[in-house]
Amino acid sequence: MIGLKKRGDYAMVSPLVFWIVAGVTILAALAVVNLTNLIHSALWLVVAFIGVAITYLILEAEFLAAVQVIVYAGAIAILIVFGVMLTRRGDIRESNLFNNYRIFGGLVSLGLLATIVTMVTKTQWAISGAVVPANQVGLLAQNLLGQFVVPFEIAAVLLLVALVGAIIIAKEVRD
């Protein structure tokens, strides 16, 4: 019943909301990297993921936003459990430390940032003027389970393998 259905409404809100959300998301992402407590890092990751979900909402991709929340933000709890299981240090406050490659690592990430920024600004983005289709879910389903069914299933198997691998590393299979 809230009338945020028309395109114009979003256009009016979006610039300001977008910049706030983008700022919060980036700050949260920085906190993930910089904090030394693994649990705190994982919790800030939730904030970053929800920020991305809100960005999807601003782009009127409701379904994608919900998927972002359920797949990424919802799974953080499992990430924390794995983090606690896999951490070998006695003190959790020093479980997410830096290594000795500060200068080298900084240069690599600056280079990567520069590359991404140039690519984003140089590219001519084709912006469609068409209205967002009402039935996003149906169109997505037709693509995922029709044309792209093989890559979709392969990605699923890959995730399963990664999951089983993580459990084996954590539990150390005996005998």
Added chain:
Amino acid sequence: MENLFVNISGALRGWFAGIGLPPMAVEAVMALVYLVAILAFVLLNVVYLVYLERKISAYMQQRLGPNRVGPRGLFQTLLDVLKLFGKEDIIPNAADRWVFRLAAILVMVPAIMAFAVVPFGQGMIAVDLNIGIFYFVAVSSTATIAFLMAGWGSNNKWALLGGMRTVAQMVSYELPMVLSLLGVVMLAGSLNMSDIMAAQKTVWFVVLQPVAFLIYLVASTAELNRQPFDLPEGEQELTAGPFTEYSGMRYALFFLAEYTNMIAVSAIAATLFLGGPQGPWLPSWLWFVIKVYVMILIYMWFRWTFPRIRIDHLMAFNWKFLVPLSLANVLITGIGLEIYKWYQVIRW
């Protein structure tokens, strides 16, 4: 009577527009009005759900239950709330302070957010999203984080064990719950709550999807951490699980969240399986409240008649029975839909 609340909402909207607010601001203020209305509905019901639970448990155990404060003990829970307001807020020294504090607040957020897509009556959905039921699933999946934060932040072994159990249980039982909802979505052909309601005009989905309804009932009880699935707090072994170190208002918030979640889960069950807010004679919103309370009474009946199950049984029951059963239900629903289509073709 039927359009009582819709008319109130319309009148408020007209009044806000009348005093010269721009359309965008009117929408924002109306969103706030819906939020306040939902909060009022939830808080009022929770206070009396606690009373109801205590009375029902008492009658099931041949006791009287609260009967001292007010007629038939009706004011008992109201005064309990006041008492909780006045209690000291204790934060353990060794606690992870911010995580500990935030957890008590964050536990309420998904619980309240879920009500955005609940149809309280005909045309009484706060936000009629296209992805309605999927929004509910997404929002409620984040509830686990708050419980784990409470368990971790308390820096207490019982709390941590409880938090870990919560994750194991809620993540596992989410799967059959979502798969059981899928059966309904397949029949309705839409994730939108209004469409799902409209699809049940003639037959309720509890008749067409009885297996899905039973799976939902069991899995949602586990999601609510209520008996017989209350292992996360199991008081004989873990004191109170993730809530062990909480006191006063912060403890009350966890309590509030549990009952709020119970109303939300019952409301979803009423909408998806019991036809939602529609029925003869009575106004639709009253039908909705009746159906929600029928579901709540079933959850309470569960709680006071089943003993708690063991943690390995809990996991085995989910992964070896509920998940395969819900997958089979999805498969059979698909085959049934195809047969129905084929039957419609040959009949003409």
